[in-house]
Amino acid sequence: MTDDIPETDAARHAAKMARKKAARDRIMATKTEERGLVIVHTGKGKGKSSAAFGMIFRCIAHGMPCAVVQFIKGAMPTGERSLIEAHFADLCTVRAMGEGFTWETQDRARDIAAAEAAWEVAKGFIRDPARRMVLLDEINVALRYGYLDLDAVLAFLAAERPPTTHVVLTGRNADPRLVEAADLVTEMELVKHPFRSGVKAQPGVEF
Known part of the structure; x- marks a missing residue:
């Protein structure tokens, strides 16, 4: 009698998974559109840029040309940038x-000039239909502080982004209008961070 229990459980599990697969297949059959997306990574938690770079590396693995513009990070080297420049340029x-x-800069005019210069470069990358993904790293910070005009950024993405180009915008405090305009939005939630315990940013984890 007891020998039949595992077999019965296995049969129930198989039947349940078969029903689930059939339902999933029906849903997937309705998803036929393929197009470029506006993707936002925001929130107070760690991992916004890390997740975005993960997508950049996926593009590279698929042989898809892409680009990254970093709006806040500058002279300090990062692992992602070093790897891309050394092997995937x-x-x-x-x-x-x-x-x-x-x-750090303590100079608003200088910050605005840097953000505007970065945005001009980003627009050139986005306009190029050969580039399948463009990452605008920490642009949400520049938008939040008013270094860039959000309406102009949204208008550009709506009017000039090629139909197959993905644009990823990262940084805390994404504006609600950007969230509304985006196709995919992920908010990273902060649960626990070692910085609060006196642990500094470390290579391989933060950069």
């Missing part, structure tokens, strides 16, 4: 055009 261009956080 033929597929991905990285432009680190920030000068650090606003409390």
Whole structure:
């Protein structure tokens, strides 16, 4: 009697999974559209840029040309940028055009000029239909501080982004209008962070 129980459980599990697969297949059959997406990574939690770079590396793995414009990060080297420039520069261009956080520069005019220059470079990358993904790293920070005009950014993405180009915008405090305009939005929630316990940013984890 007891020998029949595992077999019965296995049969129930198989039947349940078969029903689930059939339902999933029906849903997937309705998903036929393929187009470029506006993707936003925001929130107070860690991992916004890391997840975005993960998509950039996926593009590279698929042989898809892409580009990264970093709006806040500048002179300090990062692992992602070093890896791309050393091994994948033929597929991905990285432009680190920030000068650090606003409390480091302490010069609003300089911050605005840097953000505007980065946006001009980003627009050139986005306009190029050969580039399948463009990452605008920490642009949400520039938008939040008013270094860039959000309406102009949204209008450009709506009017000039090629139909198959993905644009990823990262950074805390994404504006509600950007969230509304985006196709895919992920909010990283902060649960626990070692910085609060006195642990500094470390290579391989933060950069």
